[in-house]
Amino acid sequence: MGVGRGQSVLYLAQVHHTKTMGRVNKAKVADDDQQVSFEATDHGDSVLAGLKYLREKQQLFDVTFIVEGQKFQAHRVVLASCSDYFRAMFTDGLVECQKDIISLNGVTAKGMKNLIDFAYSSKLFLDFDNVEDILLSANHVQMLPVLQACSDFLQQHLSIENCIDMLRLTDLLCIRKLKSDVLKFICSNWTRVFVTQEFSNKLTSSQLISILNSNLPMNCSETDVLESVVSWIMFDVHSRDQYFLPLIKLIQLENILRSSLSAMPNKTEFDDLLNAHPVFQKYFYNSCHDFQPYLVDSGLINNRGFSKALVCVGGFSPNGGMTNDLRFFSHETHTWKTLASIPHIKQCNFGLTVLNNEVFIIGGCFNDQIQEVVHQYGFKYNPEKDSWKSIAAMSLERCRFYLGAVGGKLYAIGGDPSASMDVSLESSPCECFHPEENKWTSIASLPGNRSQHAGVVFENALYISGGLQDADEEFFTSFYRYDPDSDSWTELAPMLSPRADHTMLVYRGHIYVVGGWHENANQQRIMVADLDRYDHVTNSWETLTTIPDPRLYASYTIMDQSVHVVGGWVNGNYQRKAQTVQTVDMETLVVTTQSVGKMEVWEHISCSLYIPHCKMIDS
Structure with a gap:
């Protein structure tokens, strides 16, 4: 082989052994008879x-x-x-x-x-x-x-040296599960596999087409994939140039940066092959990009094999109570599917952010004999490897705080128990996580001791809005910008309404605020239904529209050009658990309700994440 x-x-x-050679069972059949x-x-x-x-x-x-x-x-x-x-x-x-x-x-x-x-x-x-x-x-x-x-x-x-032979064997015997494992191994080690002799002289055209068609994540850029295809053809160009067009059509051109082609080692050979197909040559260069917004959005080096999905993390449901599950909505099956589960005791009110397509879940609280316990521990989840890793604990225990990512670092802003218990503080303690060093350092405190505030990253800065000081029953309209370079906060124009438990989003160069609630003088909860927009040039707010049936404890996530509203209590009524997903088209401001993917959940967090496509279609 x-x-x-x-x-x-x-x-x-598996064989079960026992020292007992047998056993006798007595069963009463009649008063005088025994079986x-x-x-x-x-x-x-x-x-x-x-x-x-x-x-x-x-x-x-x-x-x-x-x-x-x-x-x-x-x-x-x-x-x-x-x-x-x-x-x-x-x-x-x-x-x-x-x-x-x-x-x-x-x-x-x-x-x-x-x-x-x-x-x-x-x-x-x-x-x-x-x-x-x-x-x-x-x-x-x-x-x-x-x-x-x-x-x-x-x-x-499986190894780099034998994976091509194993692929041949699985093709010969039609062993689907093993072939799937071999293809995943080859793709996840592509940069090491395609430089081997086995790749050049043993891999067949049908196998190479099968690999590219598998739509599995690869550990390299799409330009590297193109380089490997050209390399395979040039190894025996006289017999393999006939496969050039079928193979090149499987290259995902939307993931290729036009400027990266000039650095490709076999660019000259590629041009020679491409010149024989002038129609496709024009299409190829027109399809490549000078800028790759999709890669910037995902934080990946290559989006091949990934699909963008709406992910719902944690929360409560009527039947299961509190959950640590990460669930995503599959457009393939139109259902919510479990992706993973946080490796920690069931918790809520944690901070969540995504950096380079890894989900960071930090802090939060859980119940211990009805007592709320707040912790400072954190984990990160890699959807490609389907694996969790622990990260260094924060210096402070936190829940109901904001966690954001900017400049390759994480920022934990405010939260409980400080906001609810230490009323003497006039600011919210904050800290920064350095992933490469796996450590936290303190940064300038946010003015106003608060929890249940919202945050968003915009133009390499953090923006924080609203929240509440539970002990003083004070709801905030204040709005701040944090500059990581100068480690300083700047107060901006306040929001139009006080809000706690709300969300901020960025779309087409503007900051939006949606959801949340506050209390009136009679301590009655007031749901905030307005969708407001902040103009950073004029430092001013405006109301764009009102969202019908505002939801308490819902999550709001921007994906493509729509805001997706998941779960919550309709109009703040705990007896009206929302089952459907609302969408707000940010171009037209039209609000619609999806008829598929029903799920009752509240006090959760949602985000968008690039998930391996194979997980989308797995049963």
Whole structure:
């Protein structure tokens, strides 16, 4: 197979052992009668041991297989019990039913020996010298446990050197799950794979097309993908140039920066190939960009294999109570699907932000015997790797605070318990997280001690609005800008209405504020329905529209040109849990309600995130 060497691995079928040889059960049938049943708990082991003994003594064999000139004797009942292929051969009236000696094609002698050994022992020894023979043979006779063991072995031993050979093997045997794993490995290691000899001289055109068609994330830019395709063609240009156009059409041109082409090592060869297709040549260069807004938005080096999705994190629901789940809306299935779960005790009121397409979830609170416990711990989630990592804890415990990302750093602004308990403070303590150093440092405090405020990043600065001081029952209209370079706050024009538990968004060069509530003099909750816009040039606010049926404890997320309103209580009424997603078109200000993707949730956070496309379509 040429896929490397390694120590053999022993696979055991699961067998339950017990020292008890059997047990007697008494069941009352009538007053004077008793029925006694006996169950030998080691009966299965005894039968297997007996069959193995018969094989070793070469007794009662009733079939002989000829494979590659070698003879293999066995008991029909043993093979039929392990394989539907043999069961059909021996019981469905096939010609082999009448034969004592059967020539078996489609398997190898080495593979057949190991399959028969497994049938009698439940044990299988796998290494790189025998795994291909065993896999081929197990696939042919449909001995499923062996097929699974071989697939697991190969998946666990995938490497840069053998992945092309494994792709060939999965194509040959049509093993879909293993092929999917191999394709994911190849794509996630593309920059290392495409410089190997195996890539150049073993990868077929159909396999390369299959890789590009898989729409899996790759660990490189789309220009690097283009470079690898040209490299593959130039390795044998006389026979491979016929595949140039089909392959180039699979390059995602929207992810290529026009200026990056000049730095491509084989740019000259690429131009020579492209010159033979003048119509496509014009289309190619017209489709490349001087600026890549989609990559800026995602924070990825390549959006290949990713789909942008609306993600709902945490919150409460009527049936499940509090949850730590990250759920996303799949446009493929029109349903909410679970992406991951925060690796922490169930919590709420945490800070959330996205940096370079990783979700940071920090702080929050949870209940311990009805007592609210606030913590300072944090985690980050990578959707491509589907993995969590802990990050350094904040210096202060926080919940109901703002967490934002600007300039590659995270900023934690204000929040409880400080805002609710330490009324002597006239400002909100703030701190900054440095991802490369995995540490937090203090920054200038925000004027006004507050929680449940909103924040947004705009033009390399943080903007903070509103909130409340719970102990003083004070709701804020104040609006501030934080400059990370000077570590200073600047007070700006106040909002038109006091708001707590609201959201700020950025769209087409303006800041918007939506949602939230405050209290009147009688401590009655007033829902704020206005969608207001801030003009940073004139330092002024204006109301654009009123959103019908404003929601308490909802989330607001800008995606493309619409604001998506998820969950909450309609008009602040806890008995009216919103099930539908509202959308506000930011161009027309038209409000619509989606008829699909219903979900009751509140006190959650939502965001947009680029998720591997394969997760969108997984069942």
